[in-house]
Amino acid sequence: MSDPNGKPIVIVGAGVAGLVAAIELQAAGRSVVVVDAAPEVGGRVRTTVREGLVIDHGFQVLFTAYPTLRRYLDFDRLALRKFLPAARIARDGQVSLIGDALADPGLLLDTLFARAIGVGDKLRLLALRRFAQQLSIDDCFGARFASISTRDFLTARGFGTPVIDGFFAPFYGGILLDRTLATSASILLFTFKMLADGDTVVPAGGIGALTQQMAARLVAGTVRTNCAVRALVVTNERVTGVRLHDDTELDAAQVVLATDAPAAAALARTAGLTLPEPSGARGCTTLYYTARTSPIPGKALWLNANANAVISHAVTLTDVAPEYATNGRTLIAATSVGAAADLDDATLDAAARSELAAMGKVPPAALALDRVALWRVPYSQYEQAPGWREHRPSIACGMQGLWRASEMLHSSSLEGAARGGDMAAKAILHAT
Ligand SMILES: Cc1cc2nc3c(=O)[nH]c(=O)nc-3n(C[C@H](O)[C@H](O)[C@H](O)COP(=O)(O)OP(=O)(O)OC[C@H]3O[C@@H](n4cnc5c(N)ncnc54)[C@H](O)[C@@H]3O)c2cc1C
Missing domain, CATH: 3.50.50.60 (FAD/NAD(P)-binding domain)
Structure with missing residues (x-):
């Protein structure tokens, strides 16, 4: 009416x-x-196209499994480009690919032999995937999980400190902009379920x-x-x-x-x-670079698992969506979260260059990166600490x-x- x-x-x-x-x-x-x-x-979901480059206002992805959001979108017309259901974990000069072999069997061997995570933790990860997938979204947000932190939840499921700090912290740093894992376990389960139930994508147009x-x-x-x-x-x-x-x-x-x-x-x-x-708020800063050759190639997200990392996660966007840059250029997004996101531009830029070189094991002198944008979003997400849903x-x-x-x-x-x-x-x- x-x-x-x-x-x-x-x-x-x-x-x-x-x-x-x-x-x-x-x-x-x-x-x-x-x-x-x-x-x-x-609002927070915007893109600027400048000189043939598709610059999102902060690196962000869509999970195709989001059930409500997808009702309002025509996926075919968005020309969605898929990430590999995997992450490359870079730490102390070593890189391991950990993937969801159930979603992409091609990832099985790399994941089995990845040294960053022990066999027991790989099995626990598989069990956690199964556990999250059989929950409904409402279950994920039930009091049982909403009241404890991600770190406590993972510890209770038997994960040790090395995998928590070496995998979950940078991985959820990427998803929740929170490397401390203080966010409620509901969000861990919700995102794990979304990752398992669908694809992680960006539209070709940003x-x-x-x-x-x-x-x-x-x-x-x-x-x-x-x-x-x-x-x-x-x-x-x-x-x-x-x-x-x-x-x-x-x-x-x-x-x-x-x-x-x-x-x-x-x-x-x-x-x-x-x-x-x-x-509170979770902020992030994304630096965008063009390069002749990317030090961090491929369709998987790269996670910087080093202690004191300034860049939390990075990806070569044009390997996922070639439309993000014209003329065959390579576009890289490197994101900082937590206190590091508040560093000044020059400090962030210097850290991004040296950390991208280290992650890709490329001599810094050989890295020809051209910074094309830097986006600061101090209020990217709100803090979702245990118990937040009650308020x-x-x-x-x-x-x-x-x-x-x-x-x-x-x-x-x-x-x-x-x-x-x-x-x-x-x-x-x-x-x-
Ligand atoms: C860098 C980044 C990465 C993210 N990554 C992900 C991700 O990978 N997956 C995911 O699911 N979510 C992610 N998010 C979170 C997600 O984008 C937000 O949760 C969501 O977009 C919030 O939408 P909203 O409509 O509630 O608010 P907003 O998008 O903030 O919209 C609010 C609007 O209100 C307008 N406004 C404010 N005040 C006024 C006023 N006084 N008068 C008129 N207009 C006003 C603003 O201009 C804005 O357009 C990310 C966010 C950012 C920034």
């Missing part, structure tokens, strides 16, 4: 959560306007093609970019609109906050409301007319954001 006064539902934020909410609400016949402060849609494709499903003119919301408008204890960057007001039948958690909390405060916020926000924000569509409703991931948008749309359709 559309608003009798003809006012739209205003969604603040055109990331995955806001776009999914908009798609669902429009599909139900509601009038929707999406406003976003940025110059383009996508990760931003995901949100571009979602936005294209909306009625033309639905999204207004370069349109920051400064405050909520409250009339008789009900949210009735938003005040924009230029001080104009946009009337709304309902307002949906689909921003990241700190921005949502700041907007809610303008209406006198306090929204729960996660305790998740609700969809209704405690004042009539105000709703929340956010990754915060589920998990800090593309799937979590899609679920947040979908859940919020359903709640609004049910209530109004």
